[in-house]
Amino acid sequence: MIPTVPRAARLGLSLLALLASQHAAAVVVTDIAGRSVNVPDKVERVLLGEGRLFYALSLLEGKKPLARIAGWQGDFRMLDPQGYAEYRQHFPEIDNIPLIGKTSEASISPEKVLTLRPDLAIFSTSGHGPSLDNPLVKQLTQAGVAVIFVDFRDKPLEHTVPSLRLMGKALGRSPQAESFIRFYEDKRKTIQTRLAAIPAAQRPLVFADVRAGTIEELTTAGKGSFGELIALAGGRNLGSALLDAPLGQVNPEHVLVQKPTHYFASGAAGPTDKTGVKFGAAVSRADALASLAAMGQREQLKGLPAARSGNTFAGWHMFYIMPQHIILAEAMAKWLHPAQFKDVDPARSWQDMHQRFGAFTPAGTYWVGSR
């Protein structure tokens, strides 16, 4: 019985807060961190703990994706400058959205956040924004702001749907959220059904070179994140057996002796960057392919035929933080199992998705394969 006492106390407090709040709270939601949050029925000012939560938000907000954003962190602007510039072309007012920090939790100014007077704050359970134990969460809650935690990064396959559903409820966009969830689940089911007959041993071993070329040490995807997407797409991720974290440093010798047959690289380099795989709104397919080829030629991958001449494939790094990763999974599945996905056209799915759920279809290149 003891554990229920604080819960009752919390409930009492939240009821008090509810009464004190000027907003009439109509919905109680449970977020990804397991917190119960009262969400006002009318949300007009949304704060994004990470700018790149906007990728998810843009799926729900139709043709006016920026209208309710009261503030966000600078990571969208700084880490995806190409995407940001493209949004600016369509929505010049994007530059007026106040920044609450640069690209890290440490850079966030709590005072700035409070002065923005949001009704709803959406944070990520991990990553570059305020974390669960950040005092800002308490401060916002005390100020009557609903704070919800979502996750598209650590466990993309498990948390994407509930995160979107949660955002739909909190933003009053449940129909849009449910509609995207159907789109997402359809894609996922198609991939899973077509791969069901392929036994684990016959699934190709994939080495994931995360942010290839931008870190001297060989870093790979472990459990979660890209590792999960590779598994969904019918591959065996080499790093999943080694690392519990989503990302870690591997011994190149281990990679060589495992003899992965497929090489996957992620990157978000711009058109003029000197290193890394190029992707984004301003990158052409030819540039992306050339940068992928260059990554395979790195000294560290000497002796890895898959990277040099074999089955190479690369995807935009930002897929690791957005529900749109389902299209990357589809493209990856087609790369790993071409026979099973002959009739599937990921480029078409990408366009469909943006026409149905986005403000516009972005230009540029987001994945390429060597064949």
Next chain:
Amino acid sequence: MRAGQASMAGYAPAYQALQWQRLLWLALWAGVIVLSLLADFTLGPAALSLGELWQALWQQGDVTNHIIVWDIRLPYALMAVLVGMALGLAGAETQTVLHNPLASPFTLGLDQAAALGASLAIVLQAGLPGVSGPWMVSANAFVFAMGSALLLDAVARRARLSGNGVVLLGIATVFSFNALVSLLQFVASPEALQSMVFWTMGSLSRANWPVLGLVAAALLLVLPLSLRSAWRLTALRLGEDRAQSFGIDVRRLRLASLLRVSLLTGLAVAFAGTIGFIGLIAPHIARRLFGEDHRFYLPASMLIGGAVLSWASLASKNLLPGVIIPVGVVTALVGIPFFVSVVFRHGERA
């Protein structure tokens, strides 16, 4: 007179025996390095047999095995030994010329200067003219370490600082460079930040044959010079005044020594990141085991540094299968118990 001569004659065999004993200990440490190198070379996730390793050494057999042996195992293993030796020797000289048991290239700010140079290259892509690509980070680190050492020396000479003064100045440098590195981390993108973090944790993954050649050449250049100064350095341990009374130009000795230290540290840190800890512990272990005679103390500290980093490299690659734990982290964890046990067993008597 006669009694004196007799007792002198009596010391000679004892002295001879002590010399032999010390030489034996040096040989033992060299043996430890050889064993550790062998282990580092033979152990790895590929689980190659001795036969396969032998074949690969002669470029026969499986191509993957060649690459594993020639591009991964040998460079990593040798890099650990050479970097450890460079830091061990540099640390030994630093402690002597600054007359401070807490001094090391790290306390002189050389590691932090190198870190600042490396960070500038990683975060702002700001490098030296004509240097680009993978060499940029290392070149920057080296230039900053050398520059910082020269600056330190210029200030110390102008202000006629004692050894302790130099140490304090060095510590001031550590904190200033630290602040600048943090500032860069603050503006860095997550990717650059990750690179910086990896860099500061120390890594042997930049090891390749040209780099090994460079570090080996520096050691071959510096070691004879250090040994030539061994007598004067030993005398300096008796105190600056005493050394001066022997006719030793202490300031000149100190400058030459600091230059050697910067060259070794600059190169080691430029390619392996900050593993400064070796420069502090190796000299202490050497002093406990070999005493103050620099003809033995200097090479001993060098060999001990090489051995400790070689063990650390072995552990960093083999503790978790397939994963590399940053070698700087392991160095501290492997080195500290050993360091503590030596200090306590042969500890300074109060």
